[in-house]
Amino acid sequence: MSYLLRVQLPDRPGSLGALAVALGSVGADILSLDVVERGSGFAVDDLVVDVEAGSLPDTLITAAEKLPDVHVDSIRPYSGMLDTHRELELIDHVATAHSNRLQVLVDGASRVLRVGWSTVMEIGPHGAFRVVGSPGAPETHAGDAPWMPLKKATMLDGDADWVPQVWREMDTTLAAAPIGNTGRVLLLGRPGGPEFRPSEVARLGYLAGIVATVLG
Numbered sequence: 001m002s003y004l005l006r007v008q009l010p011d012r013p014g015s016l017g018a019l020a021v022a023l024g025s026v027g028a029d030i031l032s033l034d035v036v037e038r039g040s041g042f043a044v045d046d047l048v049v050d051v052e053a054g055s056l057p058d059t060l061i062t063a064a065e066k067l068p069d070v071h072v073d074s075i076r077p078y079s080g081m082l083d084t085h086r087e088l089e090l091i092d093h094v095a096t097a098h099s100n101r102l103q104v105l106v107d108g109a110s111r112v113l114r115v116g117w118s119t120v121m122e123i124g125p126h127g128a129f130r131v132v133g134s135p136g137a138p139e140t141h142a143g144d145a146p147w148m149p150l151k152k153a154t155m156l157d158g159d160a161d162w163v164p165q166v167w168r169e170m171d172t173t174l175a176a177a178p179i180g181n182t183g184r185v186l187l188l189g190r191p192g193g194p195e196f197r198p199s200e201v202a203r204l205g206y207l208a209g210i211v212a213t214v215l216g
Contacts, residue, residue, distance in 0.1 A: 004078035074194035153177035153205030180212025
């Protein structure tokens with residue numbers, strides 16, 4: 001069984017080693033790691049760890065947070081390894097796809113940016129509608145999107161009135177970016193969190209902007 005942990009820890013030599021030892025003490029092996037963000041004296045890392053079947057995720061949180069100044073932002077089941085900074089590979093896949101390029105985009109964005117789902121939205125005569133969605137995208141669509149059109153990548157308020165109730169019940173964090181000047185946006189949903197970090201929103205903006213150029 002594998003889990004994806006998002007951990008905030010001191011950005012100093014030895015911190016990651018101490019975390020690895022702490023997780024190892026409860027039978028967890030770190031399979032892969034990605035630095036999400038670095039700030040003044042801290043780092044936010046995503047780690048995929050493997051544990052024996054039946055192990056409780058709470059033991060991982062307890063082991064990690066026994067260390068000074070270490071906090072687990074989130075933990076969720078995860079399959080596979082981290083696709084670390086694969087935006088360029090995704091852009092290439094979109095560029096070389098013979099059809100359904102937007103579908104290639106949303107499928108890949110969910111994996112690359114590590115979210116539960118992604119969709120491309122557009123505004124029509126009857127309000128906002130979904131153009132394409134990744135596997136796992138909710139059946140309930142947002143019928144209104146007062147934040148569109150969008151000028152830049154941004155985090156969205158997951159408790160706003162326009163957010164479908166089922167999304168709110170799943171505590172879905174949201175971020176979106178314009179796909180060039182097409183009026184379309186790439187919307188990401190992360191049920192259960194964690195919140196999007198500023199670096200993740202920036203990556204989303206770069207990805208959507210370059211893809212817009214590729215799509216012409």
